[in-house]
Amino acid sequence: MPAASAAHAVPPGRTRLITRPFRARRIRRALFCPQILVLGLIASAGAAPMARAQDAAVKEAPARSSVAAEIRAQVGGKLRDFYGPRGFWPVWVEKDAVGPQADALLKLIDSAEADGLKPGNYDPKGLRRAIEDADGSGDPKALARAELALSKSFAKLVADMRAPSRAVKMRYLDPEVEPRDPGPADILRAAAVTSSFEDYVEKAGWMSPFYMQLRKARADYGKTWADLPDVAVPTGLKLKPGAKGPGVGALRERLGLSPGGGYDKALAAKVKAFQGDHGLTPDGIAGPQTVTALNRGPKYYARALALNMERTRLLPGPWVRHVVVDAASARLWYYSGGKLDGTMKVVVGAKESQTPMMAGMIRYATLNPYWNVPPDLVERKIAPKILDGASLQKMNYEALSDWSANPQKLNQSSIDWQAVASGRQELRVRELPGRSNSMGRMKFMFPNDLGIYLHDTPSRDLFGKPARQFSNGCVRLEDAPRLGKWFFGKTLTTDSDTPEQHRPLPQPVPVYLTYLTAASGKDGVAFRPDVYGRD
Structure with a gap:
């Protein structure tokens, strides 16, 4: 991929409605024409069953070719920019049915609220109907309609997931890394070159792993800790199993237990769970760090999770x-x-x-x-040493006339080190x-x-x-x-x-x-x- 598009290229569920036999998936992403299909089957099947592989290719190629012809007839707009150069060959349809990558897409759409998006914007009901029609009939026209509907929803979902938030500021030094709005052709083209389209969709391979990990962690966190009472736990105490008193009552209430009880096994287990889910050592003792973390309250953690998801959204x-x-x-x-x-x-x-x-x-x-020493360090660290009798040469430094590419070396004795130490004169010094x-x-x-x-x-x-x-x-x-x-x-x-x-x-x-x-x-x-x- 050219460097100019690398930084923000978009490279490479639904429950199965109709079951069907397993298909070899290793070759699926390379199937842009029947000839490649035949070569892929031969390569993956081995020499002994070569005839069977060729027979399978002959049976599948016409079906996919018919779908390609229907895609040619139906496709328009920006999607045509993707399908045209690849001979209108499908990416969602395999043989005479929609592939499992559609399952992964529908599952992702169903969970889009985790991305701050509305699932309905990607027409999951319409997709399911189109897939049922295509899988039920095997008709090339229906398969092509399902193919194009899936591509349209997929491209829109990817673009919306990649869209950066205004809440986070990142400084971009080069045009190659500046966020851009990828078109449907860019999104689909990048997905089509991955080794497994199904895995790519299932794992949302266009998003940073940091984003996807935090997305899941945020969902899990919300189920466990988000709705607990925002009760302040007294500070300055170290609460441990066996303890009693008002501090223990507040701790129990904060963690969703009845306040009337001591520091029993149930509370210790809750403290350990909280510690483990908040990056603390899970020892079951509510010391200063744990109490501070508890007193931040559920809203603090909700904001932190949302903010950091937006930061990871900026990563490729x-x-x-x-x-x-x-x-x-x-x-x-x-x-x-x-x-x-x-x-x-x-x-x-x-x-x-x-x-x-x-x-x-x-x-x-x-x-x-x-190493070009920052001027403030020259002022604070190097100049005082020179004034105390140190030598630039023995410290492996040299002083230079300016910040150009070809500066003149300066003799230590020719420099007003008092002016440098007081900040009245800036001096370039570099470490050899x-x-x-x-x-x-x-x-x-x-x-x-x-x-x-x-x-x-x-x-x-x-x-x-x-x-x-x-x-x-x-x-x-x-x-x-x-x-x-x-x-x-x-x-x-x-x-x-x-x-x-x-x-x-x-x-x-x-x-x-x-x-x-x-x-x-x-x-x-x-x-x-x-x-x-x-x-």
């Missing part, structure tokens, strides 16, 4: 090759081909130097990088490449005026901390060489010690810096601290 689906960095959890993920390829810890910006929410294209890597360089061995660049990028680091201790918001805004990588190998398809090496060796990526890769204070966890929803105060 797994069929787009891309990188996601979440500043709230300080973690990075990278995807391609419909699956997660890897994940790692990162260190992100501190509260006073936040990693922003933005998206851009990683275009090149720099090996043996310099080497083992101790703050950028490590490599950095990955997506050009932006904030100087934010992904980079290696020699400091490994921070990766052992559960909260990793410590940087000046850039993203420090736990395993930069591994990510570099994913970007380039090979291990990145240098032939010399020359500084700033730039290597363009074979194809630019979108990167999304986001902020997810609620996400799906292994025991429920992981609600994370709002370190940046953005919620």
Whole structure:
């Protein structure tokens, strides 16, 4: 897929109304013409039953060809832009009936309220009638009508699910990553190239896995915790099994139990369940963290879940090759081909130097990088050391005349360090490449005026901390060489010690810096601290 369309391409239920024999699905997505159908059957069936495969192809091809002819006669508008180039070959119809991917679509439509959408907008009753007519008769005209109705509803649903919310602001650095309104042809074309159309629809492969996981977690959360009383639990107490008193009564009421009782097994079980579903250690003891979480109230969590779903709506689906960095959890993920390829810890910006929410294209890597020290750090950290007698050379720094591509090196003695330390003069200082360089061995660049990028680091201790918001805004990588190998398809090496060796990526890769204070966890929803105060 060209980079220009990669970032927001839209790549690749209903209960079965009429049962029918199993069909080989591995070849279904490649069936654009009878010849490919025959080759696919031969390839999947093996040499021994080749004759049977050819017979099956001969029987199915005319039926699908008849449906294609009816699609040609019936299709119009923007759908024709999709069906025309593929010879009007169907994507929903298999042999003489509608395929199971329609089940997945109807199931998704039925649950569209989870996306803030109205199921009725996608005509589920009409779709079911069209499918019943087609499956019941096997008539090519009815099959074509069902085919086109499914495509129309599918394209509308995908476009509406992908539509970004105005409630969330993301800065887009490149036109390739800016949200766009995909047309029906774009949506269907992207879906048609996936390895399994049924899986793609069932898992809503056009949406980010973060979105789909949070969508399910939000639904599960609502069934358990959303309607409980908003009762304040007294703070400053550590309530545990066996305890009694007004604090225990408030705790019981908050968790939906009768207030007249002690800290019994039923309450301990409720506390454990609440802790597990809110990213807390499920020990059954209502300590300060648990009481604080309880006192936020159900409305707080409902808002947090809704807000974070909108944040994840801005991320692409797994069929787009891309990188996601979440500043709230300080973690990075990278995807391609419909699956997660890897994940790692990162260190992100501190509260006073936040990693922003933005998206851009990683275009090149720099090996043996310099580190251009931010002017405020030169003022606060380097200048005072120089005034105390330190040496730029021994600290592996050099001072430069300006921020151009070819600056002049300055002698330490020629600089007014008092003016630099007081903030009256701005000075460019950079750290030379080497083992101790703050950028490590490599950095990955997506050009932006904030100087934010992904980079290696020699400091490994921070990766052992559960909260990793410590940087000046850039993203420090736990395993930069591994990510570099994913970007380039090979291990990145240098032939010399020359500084700033730039290597363009074979194809630019979108990167999304986001902020997810609620996400799906292994025991429920992981609600994370709002370190940046953005919620």
